[in-house]
Amino acid sequence: MTDPVDILIIGSGASGAAFAWSMADTRMRIVCLEQGDWVKPTDYPANGRDWEARRYSDADILPNRRQHPADYPVNDTNSITKIATYNAVGGGTVHYAAHFPRLHPSDFRVRSLDGVAEDWPITYRTLEPFFTENDRMMGVAGLANDPSYPDHAYPMPPIPPGRSGTRFAQAMNRLGWHWWPSAAAIATREYEGRAPCINLGHCLPGCAQGAKASTDITYWPAAIRAGVELRTNCRVREITIGPDGMATGAIYYNRDGQEVFQPAHVVVMAANGIGTPRLLLNSVSAKFPNGLANSSGLVGRNLMLHPWPVVQGWFNDEMDGQRGPIVSLWSKQFYETDTSRGFTRGYMLQFGRGPGPVGEAQAGLESGRMPWGPGHHAAMRRYFHRRAHIGIACDDLPEEHNRIILDPTLKDSHGIPAPRIDYTVSPNTAAMMEHGIARATELMREAGAHTTTVSREVLNYPGHLLGTCRMGTNPERSVVNEWGRSHDVRNLFVIDGSVFVTGGGVNPTSTIQAIALYIAQQMKQRLHTLFD
Amino acid sequence: MSNTLANPPPSWGDPNLTDAEKRTLAAMCARMIPASDEFKVPGADDPLIQADIAKSLGRDATAVHDTLALLNRIAGGDFAALPVAKQEEACATLRAEGGMNLTLTTRIVLQCYYRDDRVMISLGMEPRPPFPKGHVLPQGDWSLLDPVRARGKIWRDA
Ligand SMILES: Cc1cc2nc3c(=O)[nH]c(=O)nc-3n(C[C@H](O)[C@H](O)[C@H](O)COP(=O)(O)OP(=O)(O)OC[C@H]3O[C@@H](n4cnc5c(N)ncnc54)[C@H](O)[C@@H]3O)c2cc1C
Numbered sequence A: 001m002t003d004p005v006d007i008l009i010i011g012s013g014a015s016g017a018a019f020a021w022s023m024a025d026t027r028m029r030i031v032c033l034e035q036g037d038w039v040k041p042t043d044y045p046a047n048g049r050d051w052e053a054r055r056y057s058d059a060d061i062l063p064n065r066r067q068h069p070a071d072y073p074v075n076d077t078n079s080i081t082k083i084a085t086y087n088a089v090g091g092g093t094v095h096y097a098a099h100f101p102r103l104h105p106s107d108f109r110v111r112s113l114d115g116v117a118e119d120w121p122i123t124y125r126t127l128e129p130f131f132t133e134n135d136r137m138m139g140v141a142g143l144a145n146d147p148s149y150p151d152h153a154y155p156m157p158p159i160p161p162g163r164s165g166t167r168f169a170q171a172m173n174r175l176g177w178h179w180w181p182s183a184a185a186i187a188t189r190e191y192e193g194r195a196p197c198i199n200l201g202h203c204l205p206g207c208a209q210g211a212k213a214s215t216d217i218t219y220w221p222a223a224i225r226a227g228v229e230l231r232t233n234c235r236v237r238e239i240t241i242g243p244d245g246m247a248t249g250a251i252y253y254n255r256d257g258q259e260v261f262q263p264a265h266v267v268v269m270a271a272n273g274i275g276t277p278r279l280l281l282n283s284v285s286a287k288f289p290n291g292l293a294n295s296s297g298l299v300g301r302n303l304m305l306h307p308w309p310v311v312q313g314w315f316n317d318e319m320d321g322q323r324g325p326i327v328s329l330w331s332k333q334f335y336e337t338d339t340s341r342g343f344t345r346g347y348m349l350q351f352g353r354g355p356g357p358v359g360e361a362q363a364g365l366e367s368g369r370m371p372w373g374p375g376h377h378a379a380m381r382r383y384f385h386r387r388a389h390i391g392i393a394c395d396d397l398p399e400e401h402n403r404i405i406l407d408p409t410l411k412d413s414h415g416i417p418a419p420r421i422d423y424t425v426s427p428n429t430a431a432m433m434e435h436g437i438a439r440a441t442e443l444m445r446e447a448g449a450h451t452t453t454v455s456r457e458v459l460n461y462p463g464h465l466l467g468t469c470r471m472g473t474n475p476e477r478s479v480v481n482e483w484g485r486s487h488d489v490r491n492l493f494v495i496d497g498s499v500f501v502t503g504g505g506v507n508p509t510s511t512i513q514a515i516a517l518y519i520a521q522q523m524k525q526r527l528h529t530l531f532d
Numbered sequence B: 001m002s003n004t005l006a007n008p009p010p011s012w013g014d015p016n017l018t019d020a021e022k023r024t025l026a027a028m029c030a031r032m033i034p035a036s037d038e039f040k041v042p043g044a045d046d047p048l049i050q051a052d053i054a055k056s057l058g059r060d061a062t063a064v065h066d067t068l069a070l071l072n073r074i075a076g077g078d079f080a081a082l083p084v085a086k087q088e089e090a091c092a093t094l095r096a097e098g099g100m101n102l103t104l105t106t107r108i109v110l111q112c113y114y115r116d117d118r119v120m121i122s123l124g125m126e127p128r129p130p131f132p133k134g135h136v137l138p139q140g141d142w143s144l145l146d147p148v149r150a151r152g153k154i155w156r157d158a
């Protein structure tokens, strides 16, 4: 056993890092336990000639394929959307595309506006100052005054649209659709000691240039300088509770595999929308036989994964290919509800560039666009660097049967039960997906694509893990209150993507981090009454 | 690094190919991506590329062994010994029946083929890793946004 700490954070990803930094000014003793290690920029694939091969092996987005020592297996055979995560200092931000939209004001009010799901207990306005603070800390590039949002500016100018972005923008102007340069957590000029993006085109498996804002290079250096202790290679097995029903700390395995008990006055869960409910479900006791903080029965339920169909298009002239950040523009033309479309809520179109030669050749050979034999070379040259894609980010509303439970047999390398995902797409989401596919295909054609293909599920697993410990004011309908505190255990907090009430139709990390900063501020304001 | 480890876990399969498997693989690669004078590229059966493939089986070693075994079964024996026309027939059957194992095997072939200097140069790429030089992306013209701005606010007050 080690000395007690004031605040014990589990997980060092997007939310854990932001929260740790914000709490550091309290001068409390704060420790973060992270099952992974620091990743060295020199180890990122972009440093080597095997960069594309590594995207399918040790830098794969799926932990089940990657199989790093820090990864835990996920049984996702019962879900059309596979689970993408990264387990290291920085968590998912090491491997994310850094597309950085905020949730929209309407996303927080879906019951009032559209009669579906439930309203959040907080609003866009609640989070607005924290969005701004987070944009500054992460270093976000974008263009001010997008008419799809309340006005706001960004610290840096937007990433260039390139050939493909320009082509899509012109086509959307002809169709009369909304579009805007994407906000991206990517430095477009020198920023706080970070070098600007040089279009390595390799954002997903880590940015060797340090232009992409992963929290290992943004929040963590500042938090550690301010006194937070980050312990790596420490995998938490369970959160413990005392006779009074309060959390007493966590049991974890350290880098030598030894079991350690870390006592704490406050425990903060930041292990993401899969890792957090997994840990809570693994923390059973006489008081909480169905998992810690689970009197509502909602721990692990209402999982939202953002189904993400992708439309690919090939053009006669050269596009950006893999040269440049993956993302370029977004369109919110179909974001807000219009029931004449046959579904409620909506989706964002996210515009992306193309793959490297292996990705192109593989897709070509599989589809038959490229033959085996002498014709391969000419066909490759017809398609390589001539592709661009559109992702359709669907707002999959919460459903209790979409959930994570503990797998009865699958375990991680420490013998801790692994999560199993049960996830299906609702008729509303299915209709939204088809609408998005039709519109994206129409746009591809308008932009001049001679060939288009559709992938409904396999191409893009966005790694958005939301809703499994949702916030709310009613303890029977939510796991944590409106400032992240468990209804059942008054010194247990959840600050990651688990607390989302609905998922919105945009990438969630900007909002996840704003919520983490907001909860930190709420806690700081209530330090003397925190457990009341 | 990469898809290979000094001590790969047994669950990945045997990381080494037998001499017979190497012959089958090279013959299959020659059918998949033959050399081309027109494009000034070697075939995927080029010895340098084959050597790269042979040490890159990694997580997919079992898939490669199984694919090569299936190809020999389709060929009714030694695929590499068949005349070209018969090899092409066998490859057509393999493409129909190879499933995920063939997908993984093909990816390993492509991974090694498309990082060969000669091939990259022929494709107009510089034979180098992305970092540190990076690439240049054409800057945009944000006046294209004028009509979007002109249409005004589209977010819903909530
Ligand atoms: C390939 C990919 C692309 C993505 N692209 C985007 C994008 O463009 N835009 C966007 O907004 N989002 C994107 N995301 C999602 C984004 O990464 C997540 O939304 C974000 O990282 C979630 O933050 P979090 O704090 O909830 O959890 P995470 O960042 O996942 O952090 C959780 C941390 O907890 C640790 N942990 C878990 N369990 C334990 C345990 N038992 N003991 C100790 N430590 C533990 C993990 O190792 C991890 O480091 C992407 C994700 C992936 C995988």
Ligand code: SF4
Residues within 6 Å of the ligand: A186, A196, A197, A198, A199, A200, A201, A202, A203, A204, A206, A207, A208, A209, A210, A211, A212, A324, A325, A326
């Ligand atoms: S494209 Fe830019 S942000 Fe992405 S990895 Fe390359 S340098 Fe980093």
